[in-house]
Amino acid sequence: MKITRSGWLVLVCGLLVVAPTWADFNKRIDVSTWLTEHSDLGFKKSEVAAFLAQTKANPSIIPIIRNAPERKWVWSQYGKRMVSDSRIKRGQQFVVENSAQLDRVAQATGVDGAIIAAIAGIESNYGANMGQHLTLRVLATLAFDYPRRRAFFQRQLAEFFRLCYSQGLDPTKVTGSSAGAVGMGQFIPTSYRDFAVDGDGDQRIDLFHSKADNIASIANYLSRHRWQAGAPWLLAVNADAVKPQWVSAKANNKGVALKEWQQRGVLVSNAATQWPQEKFNLYAFTTAGEDEYLLGGANFYAITRYNHSLWYSRAVMDIAQAIATP
Structure with missing residues (x-):
């Protein structure tokens, strides 16, 4: 079938409407509008614009966000992958190596050390893999090129700049997950702001380097979501x-x-x-x-506030149970 000149124009215009615009962030109207609306990012507007000018969109992360395991697996597949012997063994080592800190946190919050270990194991392999994605690139891509959750990730992007400013970090150098989470416990920027705490007493909250801060912050997150000490899992x-x-x-x-x-x-x-x-x-x-x-019960629900997946919450509890009963 031959397409007329007017037909080509309709087709091209249609593609422009539905396809993401992968232009440089500093050349985009939506980014400029967002910058105008956010004057409280810590950095000067010109500095934020300069950081974004150094950042390129990464469309490959969008399918990762979209394709949650629950959409194509069954629980038994997910559970087999997550509740592995190696993760349990490393979790037991983690509990032994950090017993003093875990005990202090458990006394303060009621959150079991095995639960904290299980979350650290799933999120970052106990700190061994906290993510290699450039966080600014991830958050900017999701904030401006993922319409389904644009508002959410624009909040995360704003908070990320505030976090970097307060911590003295270069936003273009920070790395984390494909969802913009950082640290052993993989906190998104707003969770860092709301739930991260100082666990080592140095008067600084550092989820990038301090294991004690990460342990205390995971516990605080669950405690703030009404974890009940001693209640059944x-x-x-x-x-x-x-x-x-x-x-x-x-x-x-x-x-x-x-x-x-x-x-x-x-x-x-x-x-x-x-x-x-x-x-x-x-x-x-x-x-x-x-x-x-x-x-x-309440504790299962508290973990689903950390990650809304029922499968995730069960995996955490299954790993924790195995860690606690070697």
């Missing part, structure tokens, strides 16, 4: 008693009292004796065969 259920309408598709902090789960025949442990009014939700975890069901 995950509870086994009688799958035959489960009714589909009882299953929660997403994490929430409402739930049903353990005493009622026991009355329904779902709870198989004696946890209701000690925690009769503690609220738990029933969650399903997909496998190649029949789904697995578990009850998760």
Whole structure:
């Protein structure tokens, strides 16, 4: 089929509308508008513009953000990958090597050392891999070329500049994950601002170099999201008693009292004796065969505030359980 000149113009204009504009950030109107609206980044506007001028968009990270494991795997595949023998073994070593700091944090926040270790293991392999992506490049790309979460990542970009200014960092040199997270615990900039704490007493919060700050910050994050010391993590259920309408598709902090789960025949442990009014939700975890069901309470929910995935929260608790019971 022959396309007329007017047809070509329509086609080209259509592509310009739907395709991202990978132009240099300092030449883009949307970036200029964003800069005008943000005068509180610590650095001068001209300095921020200069940093962005040194940065190129990285379109390859967008598919990474889009393709969450839950969209193409089942839990059993994800769990096998995340809850590995090597990660558990390294977690046990991490607990031994950092026992004094983990004990202090546990006393202050109630968060178990094994949970902190499990999160550090999943997020950065216990600090061995905190990400090699240039954080400014990641955040600028997602802030201006990922429409679905533009507002979120523009907030992260603004906070990243403030963080670099306060820490005396060159924004063009900082590295982290493909989502713009940094440190052993992989904190996004707003989480760094809101939940990071000084764990080594040097009057400075440094998630880039201080293991103690990272440990204390992970614990503080969970504590601020209502971690309950001593409360059960995950509870086994009688799958035959489960009714589909009882299953929660997403994490929430409402739930049903353990005493009622026991009355329904779902709870198989004696946890209701000690925690009769503690609220738990029933969650399903997909496998190649029949789904697995578990009850998760306030602590399970707290971990889903760190990462909203149900699978992530279960992986953390499975690793922590294995670390705590070698």
